[in-house]
Amino acid sequence: MTVDVQLNAQRLFDDGARDRDERREELGRDLVSAAYLRGDFVLSSGMRSSFYFDKYLFETKPGILRRVSNLLAEEIPPGIDRIAGTELGAVALAVALSLEMGLPFVIARKAPKGYSTSRAVEGELYPGERVVVVEDVISTGAQAILAANRLKEAGGEVVKVVAVIDREQGGLQGIAAAGYECSALFSLSELGL
């Protein structure tokens, strides 16, 4: 499975001009191949599920990360100053997107550490900077909203939230209701899950 993913990654890397829909469709298949697990899982909501999408299994594969950031970059509005990744998983996406677009990034913590420099936002963020928050998987949207609010409190202007996968649990609507534009590359149902 890993070999297939790497082969696809290399092929797509060599053929960046291919149609976006085709690249997106192929990426979706590879995301499922890399990260879809079957079993008996207890979700943090307390619900039981017969499957789980383990985001770390795609976020740690360079061939997928490269293609994810390539597609995410197309979701970024013009005039953005900085990317923001929420800890932990989206930090890898923020790095990949930062390299893809040549934009600096910051890390939005779930909670300040309570020791050391104890920042809610790690890295440099200057007042008035236009920021895009990148998320890996959106469920209720609470984490993304928390991160966006922290970035606002730190002086940034949060222009948009972009995610890789929307679990279709009302997260996109919740983020929009909180006043932030948002989009996701895939919904779970688009991935056939």
Place this chain on the structure above:
Amino acid sequence: MSAQPLIPDGTWDLLAAGGVTSEGDGPAPYRPLRAPSAASELVARFAEVVRELEADLVLVWDDLDQIVLGQLLAAQLGVGVARAYDADGLVAIRDDAPLDGRVLLVTDALRDPRTMAAMRGIVEQQGSTVAGIAVLVATDDLREAAGDVPVLALAEWGQRSGGAG
């Protein structure tokens, strides 16, 4: 079992030493480290209330104040403590005491029903039994979220008057 016991005199004073007052929209987080002696006395009372559930293990959410509360209570009950946490969307158990037997879910108050549902879910998935929910200050929301699981509380939100000091 769900009937509320008479709240011993001084209970609210002990709660207040940890930052919980009867003011506001709901119980503030209990901070046992603010007043360790008061916490020990409070939890000794708490243990007498929940002892009848005959738990084999205490399960808390992986938060410092909850862990301290759980540890104090477990010591009184003579059982172990396990911690549940959110592993990026999945509920997982820290490598403490294994989930086994009758598991008592312990919290100071209910602030997020999903946390309680998550702890209940992981206990049931592991084939253990939820003995009940032990809560310092019970609210209507918690009792509603508990469903058919017994709830034993040291104090009841909104019932400070009448015996509580």
